[in-house]
Amino acid sequence: MAATKTAKTLLTSQSLAAAASANATEWNMSTAYGGLATVKLTNGASAPTTVPTVTFYVGEATGVKRKLYTATGDTVANSVNDIVCEIPPGAMFVNITITNGATNAITVEAYGQELTTI
DSSP states (O other): OOOEEEEEEEEEEEEEOTTOEEEOOOEEOTTSOOEEEEEEEEEOSSOOSSOOEEEEEEESSTTOOEEEEEEEOOOOTTOEEEEEEEEOTTOOEEEEEEEOOSSSOEEEEEEEEEEEEO
16 A cells, blocks of 8 residues: 655744744644654854754644654754654644754755655
């Protein structure tokens, strides 16, 4: 039996200013069987001086944010950090917040992969 999976773009590639935050589009997973959320952080030639942070939230209703997982990037110039978080089958709504470190902008993007049929 083949499974069906669907890719989602939750945050298109964009520049995130120093000490700023970006929220990905809320991901409605109320009819899915779980999935993966991925965030890509790309530092420029001048990296932030404190690490950027990615927080993944789940909630039982739209807009509800209960922390599931937090991870950080690095402060290395020109580095790329791919952060992956497994979303459990019980999750109904998923939110992602990316907070940049101090000093320099970075490029951020977020994607989802959901299991829709088994």
